[in-house]
Amino acid sequence: MASLLDSKLIVVTGKGGTGKSTLACALGLIAARRGQRTIVAELGEQHRLPGLFRVPDTPTSGEEVELEPGLWSTSIDPDKALIEWLRTLGGRISVRMLAGSNTFRYFAAAAPGAKELLSMVKVRELCEGSREQNGVAHAAGAGMARDRSDPSPIAPYDLVVLDASATGHALAMLRSPRTFGAIVRAGPLAEQTQSVRRLLEDPRRSSYVAVAQGTEMAVTETLELEEGLRRQLDRDLDVVVVNGTVPRRFTREELELIAKLDDSADVVRGAAHMAHVVHERARLQQSQIARLRRQRFARGLPPNVLTLPMLFTPEIGLADVRGMSVKLERKL
Numbered sequence: 001m002a003s004l005l006d007s008k009l010i011v012v013t014g015k016g017g018t019g020k021s022t023l024a025c026a027l028g029l030i031a032a033r034r035g036q037r038t039i040v041a042e043l044g045e046q047h048r049l050p051g052l053f054r055v056p057d058t059p060t061s062g063e064e065v066e067l068e069p070g071l072w073s074t075s076i077d078p079d080k081a082l083i084e085w086l087r088t089l090g091g092r093i094s095v096r097m098l099a100g101s102n103t104f105r106y107f108a109a110a111a112p113g114a115k116e117l118l119s120m121v122k123v124r125e126l127c128e129g130s131r132e133q134n135g136v137a138h139a140a141g142a143g144m145a146r147d148r149s150d151p152s153p154i155a156p157y158d159l160v161v162l163d164a165s166a167t168g169h170a171l172a173m174l175r176s177p178r179t180f181g182a183i184v185r186a187g188p189l190a191e192q193t194q195s196v197r198r199l200l201e202d203p204r205r206s207s208y209v210a211v212a213q214g215t216e217m218a219v220t221e222t223l224e225l226e227e228g229l230r231r232q233l234d235r236d237l238d239v240v241v242v243n244g245t246v247p248r249r250f251t252r253e254e255l256e257l258i259a260k261l262d263d264s265a266d267v268v269r270g271a272a273h274m275a276h277v278v279h280e281r282a283r284l285q286q287s288q289i290a291r292l293r294r295q296r297f298a299r300g301l302p303p304n305v306l307t308l309p310m311l312f313t314p315e316i317g318l319a320d321v322r323g324m325s326v327k328l329e330r331k332l
Contacts, residue, residue: 013170014211024163026325032070078115113179129156214285
């Protein structure tokens with residue numbers, strides 16, 4: 001637990017639909033409870049956390065909103081990050097004009113990794129508090145955004161939790177310093193590129209968490225993610241969280257007794273069928289979790305694989321995420 005939350009940056013990724021955004025929020029809640037000034041950064045035009053915490057006004061991309069004492073959220077739009085950087089070169093050109101120009105489209109296509117890199121530059125700024133061009137001042141009260149027109153410098157966050165894209169896009173973003181660094185070798189952007197690369201490769205400052213489910217496809221993608229991290233950053237996953245696990249409720253003997261039930265009532269037959277379905281699902285999940293642990297252990301890595309239970313609710317609310325954060329804190 002100490003090693004993970006002692007990082008400046010935790011990157012959370014995994015197969016889409018596994019609950020990584022929920023887990024990123026849970027990690028933020030844990031850190032805030034421990035007294036760390038924490039921000040959860042979402043990518044794209046996502047504002048899930050302000051909605052979850054019922055912030056009255058939807059923030060714009062880049063605003064840092066206090067959700068509750070010690071916990072903030074923001075969103076980073078890669079397209080807007082690129083436009084903002086180009087505006088520093090083009091002076092007072094409007095965002096709309098720049099976004100619609102052929103120059104912008106040609107640059108975005110010709111500079112692989114540019115949008116991803118500039119997004120990571122913003123993540124590094126949250127970690128280090130160095131926002132020379134976009135400094136913001138503190139705002140008081142939960143749900144209040146920072147005033148980005150104020151150039152006052154601010155302190156860095158103790159912890160930045162990056163709710164990254166799904167596996168493939170996340171790997172592209174994480175390798176962007178290496179990709180773009182081969183194009184730009186001098187100047188301020190080259191220095192920023194190297195700073196981001198040092199942050200991502202430093203095990204004392206950054207950690208990587210994968211979220212999976214107990215299915216063959218999700219576990220395979222998690223193992224591929226770890227291979228990609230090793231190739232690109234010489235890093236391994238620090239923690240793998242298998243979300244939505246179902247407990248084994250019956251022994252083999254109990255299932256045999258259930259199978260022998262001779263009752264014409266539909267409710268009994270339905271209950272017996274569901275008992276077998278749930279047992280089989282739990283068995284398959286445990287098989288994939290064991291595979292994940294074996295594969296990581298065979299590669300000389302500590303099998304730091306954690307599980308979180310299935311939440312049987314149609315919609316996950318803030319109370320559910322708080323409960324998940326408590327369970328996760330006990331296991332980390």
